[in-house]
Amino acid sequence: MFDRRLIQNFDWLLLMLLGFTVALGILNLYSSTSGWNLSGTPIYIKQIYWLLLGLTLAGVLTLFDYRHLQHISPFAYGGCLLLLASVLLFGRTSMGATRWINLGFFNLQPSEIMKPVLILMLANYFSEHETPGGFSLRQLMAPGLLLGLPVVLVLKQPDLGTALLLLFIGGTMALFAGIRKAALATLALLGGATAILGWFYLLYDYQKQRIYTFLNPEQDPLGSGYHIIQSKIAVGSGGFWGKGFMQGTQSQLSFLPERHTDFAFSVFAEEWGLVGCLILLTLYLLIIVRGILIAHKADSPFGMYLAIGVTAMLFWHILVNLGMVIGLLPVVGVPLPLFSYGGTCMVTTMVGIGLLFNISMRRFMF
Amino acid sequence: MPLNAPQPDDIGRRRRFEWLLVAAALFFLLLALRLWYLQVISGERYDLQSQKNRTRYLPIAAPRGIIYDRNGEILVGNRPSFTLSVLRQDVVDRDRLLSDLAQDLDLDREFLEQAWENQRYYPRYRPIPLKRDISREQVERLAENGLHRPGMLIEVQPTRAYPHGELAAHLFGYIGAISEEELRQPANHGYRAGDYIGKNGVEKNLEQYLRGQDGERLVEVDVQGEKLRQRVQQPPLPGKRAYLTLDLALQQQTERAFGDQSGAAVALDVHSGAILAMVSRPAFSPALFTDGISSRDWQTLLNDPDHPLQARAISGQYPPGSTFKMVTALAALHDHVTRTGEVIDCEGRIALGNRDFRCWKKTGHGPTNLKKALRESCDVWFYEIALRVGIDRIAGMARQLGLGRHYDLPLDNERDGLIPDKEWKRRRHNTPWYPGETAIAGIGQGYVLATPLQLAVMTATVANGGTLYRPQLIERIEEISGNVLLQRQPAILHTATFDKEDLLALRQGLEAVVDDPRGTGKACRLPGIRVAGKTGTAQVVRMKDDPAEGEDPTEKEEIAYRLRDHALFVAYAPADKPEIAVAVIVEHGQHGSSAAAPIARAMFEQYFDLPATTAPLPGSE
CATH class of the missing domain: 3.40.710.10 (DD-peptidase/beta-lactamase superfamily)
Incomplete structure (x- = not known):
């Protein structure tokens, strides 16, 4: 039965914010890849195809009541863990990392699917185990395990960026669910210890190299420091007003192979300057705020945690990518949602957005 | 189904929502501050750097596959040659550069201008060849005067060599710069403007084998166009060897x-x-085509009553x-x-x-x-x-x-x-x-x-x-x-x-x-x-x-x-x-x-x- 409130409650503002951001992203892709091959479909057109696919998925995700997902979440979680494990066993290795399962027609990257699935699972757990006083350390064991398993599996691939993102997303949800002060302090200590141990035993050399490079990029300006230096030059040389659309010299002419994916923002920053960057930042911030408000108004704890998780996912992606591009964080391959070229990122983002729409549409349903 | 929907008076939860908003805003503020620092406070410095230390990816041309006869004798090979190219993004004064180059090479300025114009749609960060196969003396003359010509490049490129002249010219065919029309064909995916492609004969029909894969080198140049450092990023891969049944x-x-x-x-x-x-x-001599055949030579071949182009x-x-x-x-x-x-x-x-x-x-x-x-x-x-x-x-x-x-x-x-x-x-x-x-x-x-x-x-x-x-x-x-x-x-x-x-x-x-x-x-x-x-x-x-x-x-x-x-x-x-x-x-x-x-x-x-x-x-x- 169709309910008129579904339309009334549809978050048109979020859709508008989304539209502006995606439009800027595609414009930017057009600029950064304009000098490429004449043959084949241009990158920005391909991105539009991915966008259409993502929108379709988001649309489908608004058609049914999100609460049904709560029951599915344990199965989805279990299945996704199996996929992650099978990647380690049978996955396709590319550039030293095993992240994909070859399905013939395309390569599946289970660690990406894990992001929304983990959010569902944790939202399920936290909504079923509301603890007004906050979780104690012992109570955190169960959700910690739910989070830890996929993180370890992804770390094994090895994919430090995605593992950290999963950790951040889960951490944000747990913090929101409430953690006792004593437990929080203990966790902070544990985290510090793990970081030190991890440096010596867990991290691969190339991951350490990235961190060295981050700390001192000038050490190897043509090697591993190259990305950071060039990106900073591109962003910085944009100045206040920018060099103008399609006028960036640093990025237009001879920038990196990744200028349309992870480093898309540096092209944008060079051409649109601080003014453009602030506009884009505002757009992203408004999307995040919108997400938090949707969580606030959600009609069930599950919906609330789900919205928090999705918003956290978007937030950390944006923060880690921008932090990396402007030299605040080491280079980890995290794309900028709605902006970087890439089908996986577009689809994951749109699935999240679809869930947000769903939650906001069904907030006065009882 | 949830039994305990969030209560508006749940103070702890409301505070946590406020925390979330504040935290998000603070992180974004941090990003904004960093951008302000990079783009406004250090903007000038980076702008200078972006002009000064230009790093370029330049292609290294791969030699085409060699064509042998049945006994392994070379029929069509390669020889190194010098090409005068320009990297247009680095050129400061186009007119002066062209005049100087024309003088050094003893060429009509119009010839160079034509070459420049013909390739104006190519990406500005890729060198465009103005004159291929210049002599060693010309290279020396250019290099002597080259200090103050930002954007000028002299590249060593493998060029098709025909040790037996006109021999079996119709079989081998010839190569030439890829045309815009050829570039648009899906079969030629991966080619870039300025690349060479087989136009005819075996060169065309075995293109997929004979074509090498260009390498890439990373070059850092200063504002004068002087190379500061360079490093081979990817070595070129020569094309495959083709053995013909010919004796x-x-x-x-x-x-x-x-x-x-x-x-x-x-x-x-x-x-x-x-x-x-x-x-x-x-x-005909296939070598005529390698450097881009002049329209006079082409007309001569076309109008010859003996039809030398016909196989x-x-x-x-x-x-x-x-x-x-x-x-x-x-x-x-x-x-x-x-x-x-x-x-x-x-x-x-x-x-x-x-x-x-x-x-x-x-x-x-x-x-x-x-x-x-x-x-x-x-x-x-x-x-x-x-x-x-x-x-x-x-x-x-x-x-x-x-x-x-x-x-x-x-x-x-x-x-x-x-x-x-x-x-x-x-x-x-x-x-x-x-x-x-x-x-x-x-x-x-x-x-x-x-x-x-x-x-x-x-x-x-x-x-x-x-x-x-x-x-x-x-x-x-x-x-x-x-x-x-x-x-x-x-x-x-x-x-x-x-x-x-x-x-x-x-x-x-x-x-x-x-x-x-x-x-x-x-x-x-x-x-x-x-x-x-x-x-x-x-x-x-x-x-x-x-x-x-x-x-x-x-x-x-x-x-x-x-x-x-x-x-x-x-x-x-x-x-x-x-x-x-x-x-x-x-x-x-x-x-x-x-x-x-x-x-x-x-x-x-x-x-x-x-x-x-x-x-x-x-x-x-």
């Missing part, structure tokens, strides 16, 4: 034997279809003339309309309806059997036989022997030739077939057309007893590592079964053509090796009241060169155990016996490693 020495000898006559010749391995030599004359061996279609008589003879024997010993009296002409069909020998050959008819190329015998067997059976036999079709060689413009039959005439001309046309077709005139390649295939098929092999040009393709990607396998297209006696009779006749003092092909006689062959003459213009078949020794001098008949000769050797089959056509050579047969002889001498005869080869006329 360089045989090819060379054949081309030499042509002198400056026009025509074509093909030599085939009788037992595999491998093309041992394939000559089309006149030829006559596969796209020249000629009436096969009397060489076709082996088809007619075999068709007649096969269908039992004649016996090997049958004697027909040649009186120099045969009347058909109200028209006379003449033999080339006006006085007639007298009583003639198959052997004599082949040996002395009697037309009347074949008119008679052709009329008995009929055009459709002649056409059928011609197809069994490999005429009237193409073979999908990795070359361009391979033609089908034409084997007419009744059905064809009805379709093409909407008229019935006349008996007179059968008689004419029986001696390889009229509608019948064949390429030199097809005539060689026909000869090889007769020589090996009826197995039609697909003629092949590519022996194998291997990677630089020696890994073989493609190895030629003989391909049998069709096997005809002939009566042994029929075949023997035909072969004896063909042998007599060369071996017998009365034979028309005696100019191809070799010491120690028996040759079987057949001469032919292809009419260029049917002259009024001229004999239909004209091996006529008179009036030679009077006939203007372009109206003279083409001379043909097909042969295989050794006659008793054939190894090689050849077809030779000399345009306007008049007589197969005098113009074409000596070229075939030169080919056999080379193939069998015999000392060259002292008899002079036919020169220009």
Whole structure:
């Protein structure tokens, strides 16, 4: 039965914010890849195809009541863990990392699917185990395990960026669910210890190299420091007003192979300057705020945690990518949602957005 | 379903929502501050850096795959050359730069401007070549003055080298800069403007193998365009090696034997279809194209009345003339309309309806059997036989022997030739077939057309007893590592079964053509090796009241060169155990016996490693 409130409650503002951001992203892709091959479909057109696919998925995700997902979440979680494990066993290795399962027609990257699935699972757990006083350390064991398993599996691939993102997303949800002060302090200590141990035993050399490079990029300006230096030059040389659309010299002419994916923002920053960057930042911030408000108004704890998780996912992606591009964080391959070229990122983002729409549409349903 | 929806008065939760908002805003503020620091406070410094320390990815051109002959001799190779390019993004004063360069290179400024304009749509960060293949002295002069010319680059690039000049130019084809139209073709995905691509012949048809993969080097240059540092990011990968079935020495000898006559010749391995030599004359120099052919040279080639660009061996279609008589003879024997010993009296002409069909020998050959008819190329015998067997059976036999079709060689413009039959005439001309046309077709005139390649295939098929092999040009393709990607396998297209006696009779006749003092092909006689062959003459213009078949020794001098008949000769050797089959056509050579047969002889001498005869080869006329 169709309910008129579904339309009334549809978050048109979020859709508008989304539209502006995606439009800027595609414009930017057009600029950064304009000098490429004449043959084949241009990158920005391909991105539009991915966008259409993502929108379709988001649309489908608004058609049914999100609460049904709560029951599915344990199965989805279990299945996704199996996929992650099978990647380690049978996955396709590319550039030293095993992240994909070859399905013939395309390569599946289970660690990406894990992001929304983990959010569902944790939202399920936290909504079923509301603890007004906050979780104690012992109570955190169960959700910690739910989070830890996929993180370890992804770390094994090895994919430090995605593992950290999963950790951040889960951490944000747990913090929101409430953690006792004593437990929080203990966790902070544990985290510090793990970081030190991890440096010596867990991290691969190339991951350490990235961190060295981050700390001192000038050490190897043509090697591993190259990305950071060039990106900073591109962003910085944009100045206040920018060099103008399609006028960036640093990025237009001879920038990196990744200028349309992870480093898309540096092209944008060079051409649109601080003014453009602030506009884009505002757009992203408004999307995040919108997400938090949707969580606030959600009609069930599950919906609330789900919205928090999705918003956290978007937030950390944006923060880690921008932090990396402007030299605040080491280079980890995290794309900028709605902006970087890439089908996986577009689809994951749109699935999240679809869930947000769903939650906001069904907030006065009882 | 949830029982405890969030309560608005849940203070802890409300505070946590406020925390979230504040935290998000703070993180974003941090990003904004960092951007402000980078873009405003340090903006000028970075802007300076972006102008000063320019890092560039420059391509390193990969050498194209080398083309070898069957014995590993280089047919088409590479040599290093210097190219003057500009990186337009670094150029400060275009007009001055072009003037200076024009002066240093002793070139018209317009030439450089044209090159610049032609490539203006290429990405600005890729160097565009202005002048390829400049001399060492020019390089030195440019380098001396090059200090204050930001954007100027002198690159060392591998360039196609043709150690044997015009040799087999039609086979190899040539390369050139990829055109915009070619760039848009999906098959050429991965090419970039300014890349070279095979335009023709083997270069085009084996493009996917011959093309190397360009490497890339990272170069850091200062504002003057001076290189500060560079590093190879990705080494170039040379193209694959292509081995052709050609025999360089045989090819060379054949081309030499042509002198400056026009025509074509093909030599085939009788037992595999491998093309041992394939000559089309006149030829052109493929090197002309490598640096971009000048429009004057191009016009000269296009307007040359001798059509040097035409690969006559596969796209020249000629009436096969009397060489076709082996088809007619075999068709007649096969269908039992004649016996090997049958004697027909040649009186120099045969009347058909109200028209006379003449033999080339006006006085007639007298009583003639198959052997004599082949040996002395009697037309009347074949008119008679052709009329008995009929055009459709002649056409059928011609197809069994490999005429009237193409073979999908990795070359361009391979033609089908034409084997007419009744059905064809009805379709093409909407008229019935006349008996007179059968008689004419029986001696390889009229509608019948064949390429030199097809005539060689026909000869090889007769020589090996009826197995039609697909003629092949590519022996194998291997990677630089020696890994073989493609190895030629003989391909049998069709096997005809002939009566042994029929075949023997035909072969004896063909042998007599060369071996017998009365034979028309005696100019191809070799010491120690028996040759079987057949001469032919292809009419260029049917002259009024001229004999239909004209091996006529008179009036030679009077006939203007372009109206003279083409001379043909097909042969295989050794006659008793054939190894090689050849077809030779000399345009306007008049007589197969005098113009074409000596070229075939030169080919056999080379193939069998015999000392060259002292008899002079036919020169220009």
